[in-house]
Amino acid sequence: MKLLHVYHLYRRAGFGIKPEQAKALTAFSVEEVVDRLISSSEKYTPLEIDLSVFEEFFAQNPKPRFMDFKKILVKNKHLKFEINKAWLDRLFDPTEILNERLTLFWANVFVCKDYVVPNVQQFNNTLRKFALGNFRDFTMAVSREPAMIKYLDNNKNKKGHPNENFARELMELFTLGVGNYTEKDVKEAARAFTGYGYKLDGTFYLKRRDHDFGIKEFMGRQGNFNGDDIISIICEQPASARFICTKLYTYFVNEVPNYRHIQELEDIFYPSLEIRPVIEYMFKAAWFYSEENIGTKIKSPVDLLTSINNIVPYEFTGEKEHVYIQRITGQLLFSPPNVAGWKGGRDWISTNTLLIRMKLPSVFLGDGFVPSSHLRKLPDGRSFGDRLRVKSYWKEYEKAYSGLNKVELIEAICPGSLQPGTQRMLSRETGSSSRETALQLMSLPEFQLT
Numbered sequence: 001m002k003l004l005h006v007y008h009l010y011r012r013a014g015f016g017i018k019p020e021q022a023k024a025l026t027a028f029s030v031e032e033v034v035d036r037l038i039s040s041s042e043k044y045t046p047l048e049i050d051l052s053v054f055e056e057f058f059a060q061n062p063k064p065r066f067m068d069f070k071k072i073l074v075k076n077k078h079l080k081f082e083i084n085k086a087w088l089d090r091l092f093d094p095t096e097i098l099n100e101r102l103t104l105f106w107a108n109v110f111v112c113k114d115y116v117v118p119n120v121q122q123f124n125n126t127l128r129k130f131a132l133g134n135f136r137d138f139t140m141a142v143s144r145e146p147a148m149i150k151y152l153d154n155n156k157n158k159k160g161h162p163n164e165n166f167a168r169e170l171m172e173l174f175t176l177g178v179g180n181y182t183e184k185d186v187k188e189a190a191r192a193f194t195g196y197g198y199k200l201d202g203t204f205y206l207k208r209r210d211h212d213f214g215i216k217e218f219m220g221r222q223g224n225f226n227g228d229d230i231i232s233i234i235c236e237q238p239a240s241a242r243f244i245c246t247k248l249y250t251y252f253v254n255e256v257p258n259y260r261h262i263q264e265l266e267d268i269f270y271p272s273l274e275i276r277p278v279i280e281y282m283f284k285a286a287w288f289y290s291e292e293n294i295g296t297k298i299k300s301p302v303d304l305l306t307s308i309n310n311i312v313p314y315e316f317t318g319e320k321e322h323v324y325i326q327r328i329t330g331q332l333l334f335s336p337p338n339v340a341g342w343k344g345g346r347d348w349i350s351t352n353t354l355l356i357r358m359k360l361p362s363v364f365l366g367d368g369f370v371p372s373s374h375l376r377k378l379p380d381g382r383s384f385g386d387r388l389r390v391k392s393y394w395k396e397y398e399k400a401y402s403g404l405n406k407v408e409l410i411e412a413i414c415p416g417s418l419q420p421g422t423q424r425m426l427s428r429e430t431g432s433s434s435r436e437t438a439l440q441l442m443s444l445p446e447f448q449l450t
Contacts, residue, residue, distance in 0.1 A: 001030050004411065005289045011415055011450045012252050013037060013283060014097035015303070016310030018400045019412045034283045038276065041099035044128040047090060047121060049082050054118050058201050069200050079117040084333050085322050087124070091302060092309045098279070102131035104302065105251050108341040109244075110139075110174055113334070114147035120334055122202050123147040135244060135273040136235040139175060140228050146198035152339070154196045159212040162190040169339050171234065180239040181219070188216040193227045241270035245278065252282060254293050255345045261287055295416020295449045298348050301329035303450055304357055308442060311401065311413060314364045314392040321388060329353060329360075349448075361442035365392045394435060402434045409434065413441045415450050422446060 006025045010017035014037075017025075025033050057072050058064060094100035106127045114120050123145045130138035142148055143166070149155050152166035167189035171181045195211030198204050216225045219233055234240055245265040246257055253261070264285070269278045282288060299307065305325070308314070316322045326332040330353055331342060342348075349357075404412060406426070418426070422444060429437065441447060 001026055001033050008294050014101055015306040031284055037098050038280055041096040044099045045095040046125045047086055049086050051118050064200050081320055081323055083117055087333050088322055091306050099131050103127045110142045111336045111339050111341040112148045112151045113336055119147040119202055132276040135275055139231045143227055144204040146202050149196050149198055154193055157194045158210040159194050164190040166193055175234050175240050177243045185218055188218045189230045191216050192225045192230045235273055241266045245269055297450050298345055299448055299450045301331035308361055312365050312392055312397045314390050317389040317391055358443050361439055363388055364390045366439050414446045418446055
């Protein structure tokens with residue numbers, strides 16, 4: 001496998017790879033490298049923070065009241081910062097690279113937001129569990145998650161007074177896309193999901209008195225359908241396969257859909273709905289490694305943070321700085337802007353965010369500053385321009401990158417080809433140290449791509 005292609009695969013399927021590891025993989029074929037990548041993510045490691053305060057609460061309250069539970073939530077609201085950092089730390093050093101990348105992907109498909117941290121953690125781990133599994137089973141599991149039930153008001157969905165929010169978003173944003181269902185389908189699907197509820201400890205249950213057991217007519221079929229039946233019928237539609245495969249393609253390959261390639265993915269995905277074979281086929285396909293697909297996608301803010309960390313490890317020493325940086329750059333983990341999620345692509349970039357993004361390497365690693373006028377204020381009136389408390393580990397960079405010449409360093413840090421002007425600028429920099437060159441490369445517009 002070519003070194004350029006190894007870097008490309010691990011930037012898209014993971015969050016980067018060290019030069020020595022990448023070079024070692026060039027001794028293997030594309031098929032062998034992809035097989036290794038996938039097999040290393042067959043099992044997943046749950047994301048877990050210390051939630052013992054909730055465990056103790058439920059142990060002491062067999063029949064807990066919401067008002068008492070709410071007091072525990074308010075008292076431990078700091079946990080939302082902890083779980084955010086736990087996921088960011090996992091992204092910086094993933095235990096299963098592909099699984100972690102897919103978890104991030106699915107979080108922007110099955111978009112959800114909640115303030116109850118145990119439910120947040122549970123939902124995130126459901127994404128991990130099914131990331132390479134069966135899409136039908138995955139969707140059914142998501143529909144039962146407390147965070148999702150509450151987020152889309154399915155806990156307010158009752159017989160005789162159906163709430164259509166979840167049913168509509170299930171089809172429009174999660175499984176089918178606009179134009180592949182009718183308003184009648186939305187109304188009938190909502191009836192099938194009536195009675196969905198959960199206990200305070202996150203356990204799903206069906207409130208039978210609120211469930212509509214009547215006959216529904218959905219997508220041309222009639223029956224006493226429940227929520228799982230609706231999801232099964234949706235997943236039987238070829239439009240669902242195209243919808244998901246298009247999302248996979250535009251996330252992992254190119255933001256401009258190539259429907260011939262997407263059709264190839266559909267042929268693998270439908271009708272089994274198994275995710276793993278699609279991922280395997282996509283990463284082994286020759287077109288995945290074509291020049292038009294390398295270094296052409298704009299990095300998400302999380303990708304930018306992780307790609308910097310992959311080159312020079314760093315950590316935030318302040319309690320909430322990791323959250324502020326995510327907010328400023330436009331992608332706060334666990335906090336999507338709406339049920340449609342982050343648009344991605346060029347929407348990641350604006351005049352202000354581009355300046356901030358290009359300055360981040362020097363801020364994190366070079367004791368630099370970001371102009372205060374471009375950054376939101378902290379509660380005490382200070383700005384991030386004053387100084388970020390970040391600890392960088394350049395010795396780790398030296399171990400992994402200092403032995404590379406300039407050409408090798410460019411290939412390891414920047415995806416795709418550099419612009420002619422950038423190449424001329426770098427060629428004139430003859431006395432720079434490896435550290436200085438790396439910092440310079442990470443501050444280029446080309447580093448904003450993956």
